[in-house]
Amino acid sequence: MRNKIICLLFFAGLIIAFIGACQPNLSIETAQYAVNGQKLYLAHCQNCHGSKGEGLGQLYPALTDTSFLTKQRSSLACIVKNGLEGPIEIHGKIFDGSMPGIPQLTSVEIAYILTYVTTTFGNSTETYTQEEVQKSLESCKK
Template identity: 60%
Template sequence: MQYASNGQKLYVKHCQNCHGAQGEGLGKLYPPLTDTLFLKEHRSQLACIIRNGMRGEIKVHGISYNQQMPAIPELTNIDIAFILTYITTYFGNSKTHFKQEEIAEFLDNCKK
């Protein structure tokens, strides 16, 4: 799957430092990306988190994290689709992928 292989390269460059090679996170600092329920319930917000960063508390696998995530504004919509497809298929066991059009719609609806 091209989306996932391209996503892996982008993940290594932009995400792996904090979230780990297997999406395991880093202690109580950075959340894991392996909570399938969280990924599913927040699908429409994930692109906004990547593009705009995130502040405030987040709960993943029942554990609270409150470390700021920096924005990555230079990523294109297709880059974000690649990354999210990689994360959700390899760490979240999802069978679906993110489409560029879906990412554009999600980003249009981001809370500023």
């Protein structure tokens, strides 16, 4: 029982720290999604996009283009799940490579990652919901 209480306090502290460090007006749900998304981002995305979403020169684009993240919100889940081929413009630079998808991720895991990316590297305070991701995935081209 004591270990469960310690774990709960630890995770509560992480959520509070995340809320204070990133966006001061995030809801608890958004902060929870972002904390879960951070772990998944580190495992699946950081190698190419960097620990701060800064990208890698001309090879891999940054994830800090708020305008792109906002305009492409409905297609981001498809990019994460299915990858991306062809040119893309980020911060005024054209990237023409290929990004592999991560097809094994569930809708909720994609929602976590996208919430983390858009609240940490972008300017969003909104949660990507599992339902939003599922709707996006249903409409994307495979």
